[in-house]
Every structure is written in structure tokens, then in C-alpha cells.
Amino acid sequence: MASFIIEGGHRLNGTIVPQGAKNEVLQIICATLLTPEKVTVENVPDILDVNNLISLLIRMGVSVSQTGEGRFTFQADNINMNYLESDEFLKSCSSLRGSVMLMGPLLARFGKTLIAKPGGDKIGRRRLDTHFSGLQKLGAKFEQNEGRQTYSLTAKRLKGCSMLLDEASVTGTANIIMAAVLAEGKTTIYNAACEPYLQQLCKMLNRMGAKISGIASNLITIEGVEALGGCNHRVLPDMIEVGSFIGMAAMTKSEITIKDVSFENLGIIPESFKRLGIYFEQKGDDIYIPSQDSYQIESFIDGSIMTISDAPWPGLTPDLLSVMLVTAVQAKGSVLIHQKMFESRLFFVDKLIDMGAQIILCDPHRAVVIGHNQQFKLRARTMSSPDIRAGIALLIAAMSAEGTSRIDNIEQIDRGYQNLEQRLCNIGAKITRS
Numbered sequence: 224m225a226s227f228i229i230e231g232g233h234r235l236n237g238t239i240v241p242q243g244a245k246n247e248v249l250q251i252i253c254a255t256l257l258t259p260e261k262v263t264v265e266n267v268p269d270i271l272d273v274n275n276l277i278s279l280l281i282r283m284g285v286s287v288s289q290t291g292e293g294r295f296t297f298q299a300d301n302i303n304m305n306y307l308e309s310d311e312f313l314k315s316c317s318s319l320r321g322s323v324m325l326m327g328p329l330l331a332r333f334g335k336t337l338i339a340k341p342g343g344d345k346i347g348r349r350r351l352d353t354h355f356s357g358l359q360k361l362g363a364k365f366e367q368n369e370g371r372q373t374y375s376l377t378a379k380r381l382k383g384c385s386m387l388l389d390e391a392s393v394t395g396t397a398n399i400i401m402a403a404v405l406a407e408g409k410t411t412i413y414n415a416a417c418e419p420y421l422q423q424l425c426k427m428l429n430r431m432g433a434k435i436s437g438i439a440s441n442l443i444t445i446e447g448v449e450a451l452g453g454c455n456h457r458v459l460p461d462m463i464e465v466g467s468f469i470g471m472a473a474m475t476k477s478e479i480t481i482k483d484v485s486f487e488n489l490g491i492i493p494e495s496f497k498r499l500g501i502y503f504e505q506k507g508d509d510i511y512i513p514s515q516d517s518y519q520i521e522s523f524i525d526g527s528i529m530t531i532s533d534a535p536w537p538g539l540t541p542d543l544l545s546v547m548l549v550t551a552v553q554a555k556g557s558v559l560i561h562q563k564m565f566e567s568r569l570f571f572v573d574k575l576i577d578m579g580a581q582i583i584l585c586d587p588h589r590a591v592v593i594g595h596n597q598q599f600k601l602r603a604r605t606m607s608s609p610d611i612r613a614g615i616a617l618l619i620a621a622m623s624a625e626g627t628s629r630i631d632n633i634e635q636i637d638r639g640y641q642n643l644e645q646r647l648c649n650i651g652a653k654i655t656r657s
């Protein structure tokens with residue numbers, strides 16, 4: 224188990240470029256299974272979850288070649304269907320959350336899929352009902368094997384239909400869209416997720432020959448086609464990493480520029496950090512954050528305490544609430560962080576409290592942060608990363624703390640952040656890997 228050793232108290236200065244978006248590229252890589260032709264994907268981040276998914280596709284029979292930094296070609300023209308029923312395949316699926324998005328493409332193109340209960344972050348229940356319900360409405364037969372902990376779906380030919388999703392699940396919407404593009408007839412999906420990464424998936428599928436309309440709305444219409452072809456696709460910058468760098472700059476009183484952020488696709492994220500009092504400037508497609516000795520949390524117009532909560536897009540992504548919570552620790556004022564989606568994601572705050580943060584954990588979904596206004600430094604501690612987003616929040620806390628901290632289990636951070644310690648050290652951080 225690897226660790227980060229972080230010498231706190233160092234200000235950052237310079238330019239940093241966000242990696243390709245993890246949440247987009249996992250969908251995009253799965254979508255390459257929809258065609259036997261070559262698909263080229265650019266700006267692929269070198270992170271654990273993505274690398275594990277690529278390795279899984281190679282074992283499935285997909286021809287994968289890296290043709291440049293972050294540039295890969297995929298050709299799924301010789302899939303080993305026997306491997307998809309092996310214990311090795313199922314074990315790989317069980318340790319990789321992104322594997323759930325293999326279901327839609329495999330079902331649509333090959334008429335069957337078998338998948339194990341997927342793993343990933345330990346942040347609470349992450350049900351798959353929306354995936355299975357949508358695929359069943361397209362005509363798939365669903366079976367669950369409790370003993371083997373597997374799910375299977377079969378269909379001779381999927382048929383389009385109208386459906387109303389019970390929740391705006393991003394991965395659920397992606398799975399259903401990828402299945403529906405090869406279904407017979409017309410499919411309409413209401414209450415569909417509409418995150419920029421899902422928009423990217425739809426645009427890529429259309430370049431492959433799909434007929435998807437309503438992109439960026441919660442009502443998606445798909446006219447099924449017989450087959451899809453190859454295409455080129457470039458992955459967006461990772462909005463979660465952009466937000467992480469904004470919070471990091473504020474907590475360490477640093478002056479940094481975040482390059483090429485695709486500002487138009489950040490949605491409410493910049494405004495949410497402004498609510499914490501963080502000043503920044505948009506310069507073209509870059510974000511410039513000057514050094515700030517203090518930042519003050521806004522109140523609502525009636526004077527009540529600011530509440531920051533997650534919501535389906537265009538609301539605030541839940542993946543940034545851990546970062547916003549830790550950033551508020553050194554703000555002036557108080558804020559209620561309301562994590563609605565996952566009931567275990569705030570449990571890492573006990574580690575921040577141990578460092579000296581003033582946080583009241585109200586229940587599994589809500590925490591009140593009373594900011595120090597940079598009057599007290601956090602204390603260095605030895606900690607362990609429970610998930611990707613809590614891991615980056617703990618790293619931000621350690622970078623602002625007095626003394627040397629240690630974060631164990633950083634494989635969790637590696638799942639979502641590419642070569643993070645080196646990129647941060649290049650702009651002034653003191654982080655080593657052990």
C-alpha cells in the first residue's frame with residue numbers, strides 16, 4: 224500500500240493543466256465495443272481506473288494501441304465471448320465500477336452480457352436498478368445469480384420504447400443510450416442525465432452513425448440504426464480536477480493558473496466556489512486564481528447560513544462536495560454541506576476534525592463547517608484515503624497544515640488523479656510517494 228508524505232505550509236505558484244475527464248473516458252472506452260471499426264480517443268488520462276478498464280478490454284479481445292501521449296485506438300472486431308463468462312472476467316468487473324457500462328454495448332451488439340456486482344468507492348449504496356430497468360424496457364431478459372453474485376441480460380434484438388427513468392443516473396443513462404443506438408425503432412428517455420460527459424458520449428455516438436437528438440436536455444430521443452462505424456473523439460478536461468485545484472489554491476494561499484479548463488462545460492462549479500469567497504478570473508479558457516489571505520463565505524439574502532448541496536446536472540456534482548467541505552475549513556464564516564446522494568461520503572470528516580477543523584457532522588448526509596479564517600493552521604496527521612474524492616480533500620488539508628502528514632492507501636487517489644504528486648511538486652508542493 225503506497226503513501227504520500229506531505230510537508231505542509233508551502234504555497235503553490237505556476238500553471239497546471241487538468242487531465243482528461245475520468246467520468247467521461249470510462250463511458251467512451253465502453254462505447255468502442257459498439258463497432259468493429261477503429262475508434263481513436265485522445266486526452267485519455269493515465270489513471271488506475273482507466274488503465275484497468277483498458278486492460279480488461281484487451282483481455283476481452285479488443286485491439287488497443289497507444290499512438291501518442293493520451294491517444295489510443297480501439298478496435299473491437301474479435302471479441303472473445305467465452306472470456307466474458309469466465310471467473311477472471313467477473314473478478315475484474317467486481318473490482319472496477321466502470322465495468323457496469325459494458326452492459327449496454329455488449330447487449331446491443333452481441334445480444335448478451337454477464338457482469339459481476341461492480342466495485343469502486345466505499346461511499347454508500349450505488350444501486351443498479353435504473354440500468355437493469357431501462358435495458359429490460361428495451362426487451363432484455365434479466366437474471367440474477369445470488370450464489371455467483373452476477374447479473375445477466377439477454378436479447379435477440381432490442382426494441383425501442385418510451386421510458387421514464389426513476390432517477391437521473393449518469394451511468395444508467397449512458398448504458399441505456401449505448402444499448403438503444405442499435406435497437407430497432409425509436410427510443411425516448413425522459414429524466415435522462417445530461418452532464419457534459421454524457422453529452423460528449425452522445426456526440427461521439429452520432430459521429431459513429433447513431434441518431435441521437437435532445438443532447439444536453441433530460442429528454443433524449445434515439446432512432447436505432449443497424450450498425451455503427453469508427454470515429455475520432457477528444458475527452459474533455461476533468462471538471463473535478465479543476466475544482467480540486469481551485470480549492471487547493473485557496474487553502475494554501477497560492478497563485479496558480481489552471482489551463483484549458485473548457486469553462487463552458489464547468490456549469491455551476493465556478494459559481495459554487497465563489498460562494499465560499501474564492502476570487503478568480505476567467506482568462507480565455509483558463510482560470511487564474513490570485514493568492515488570497517482570506518476568503519469569506521457568502522450568506523443567503525435573508526442572512527441564513529449558506530448551504531451547498533449536490534444535485535443532478537446542471538446542479539453541483541457530488542464529486543466536488545468533499546473538496547468544497549475542506550476548502551471551507553479555512554474560510555471566514557460557516558456553511559452547511561449537504562451530500563444528498565451518498566450516505567457514507569462525509570465520514571472522512573473525523574480525520575479533518577482530528578487535524579483541528581471545526582466541523583459538526585449532523586448525520587451521514589450533512590456537515591456544518593465553521594471556518595478558521597486562516598487564523599489557525601491544521602495539524603499534520605497520519606491518515607488513510609477511503610475513496611478518491613475524500614483522498615484529494617485530505618491531501619488539500621495536509622498541504623495547508625503545519626508539519627508533515629502521511630496519507631496511506633493512495634491507490635484510491637491514483638484511481639482518479641494522474642501523476643498528481645509530480646504535477647503539484649512542479650508548482651511548489653512538497654509531496655513524496657513512499
